Amino acid sequence: MTAEVPLLGGTANRGRVHRVGDTVRRPLRPTAPAVHALLRHLESVGFDGAPRVLGVDDAGREVLSYIPGQAVTAPAPPWGLTDAALRSVGELLRRFHDAVAGFDARPYSWSPAAPAPFAGGAITHNDPNLDNVVFRDGHAVALIDFDLAAPGAPVWDVAGTARLWAPLRDPADTPDGRRHRELARLRVLADAYDLDDDGRTRLAAAAAAHHAWMCDLVGDGARRGVPGFAEYWTPDARARADRTGAWLRTRADEITAALA
Incomplete structure (x- = not known):
């Protein structure tokens, strides 16, 4: 199993955001459908300055692409x-x-x-x-x-x-x-x-x-x-x-x- 690495920064989600391989796992919020639609729009128009939506994992967390940097x-x-x-x-x-x-x-x-x-x-x-x-x-x-x-x-x-x-x-x-x-x-x-x-x-x-x-x-x-x-x-x-x-x-x- 790929190790989960905590990602620093943030306030509301501090300690709850992890990198897993080339993905990021974050708490799923009530506004996730809106944010995911926005991120999919950004992907559709070729904007490369935002994560991609990859789904929801078995723990109920949203899965986004990890952006190196x-x-x-x-x-x-x-x-x-x-x-x-x-x-x-x-x-x-x-x-x-x-x-x-x-x-x-x-x-x-x-x-x-x-x-x-x-x-x-x-x-x-x-x-x-x-x-x-x-x-x-x-x-x-x-x-x-x-x-x-x-x-x-x-x-x-x-x-x-x-x-x-x-x-x-x-x-x-x-x-x-x-x-x-x-x-x-x-x-x-x-x-x-x-x-x-x-x-x-x-x-x-x-x-x-x-x-x-x-x-x-x-x-x-x-x-x-x-x-x-x-x-x-x-x-x-x-x-x-x-x-x-x-x-x-x-x-x-x-x-x-x-x-x-």
Whole structure:
């Protein structure tokens, strides 16, 4: 029998995702039919930056193809925090949004969608965290963990990516070389994605809303006893989240100006 190797990263599924040979085994969620339809669509249009659906194993876990490479897991390696790596993330995200443009999400039930005015439109990944992007040779090649995918506006995903990768937060909470470069890196991401003028105008509001949405999601999971969320949502984590929310509100004009 092929050994099961735990895969690092993630919060909700921490310790529950394993590599088995060239496959990945993950908990099967209620939204799996929607996510599997999305992944099959991506395969049908030739998008190579997402796992393939292979079925369900005898343990009731979804089986996906394993994508070789490295994710930026803590402690983040220096190569994962470079502008070149960020640029490749923006390019990958744009390819993903272009690939899902023709997908019909209406027949399926999804995870909680983005709030108005960022709901609807195409499909957004919604959780473009550092450990949900696979790299090879310092270049982003694939998105993984589509559990939170749902209908949403593309700028919602760009804003969520900027919030996590630039990162758009109080520099006191960025203990690496990205500190005080958040707005310059925001511009790197937006230019690599080729974000349009409307998206650049809306990004500051989208980033603040995405942060609040994710805090609500994690906080709710912690209150319900979801192990990964309960472990993560400590008083220190909540304090950091409060600082980020305040920073996003007070720096909205600077964020918009950096994209002009």
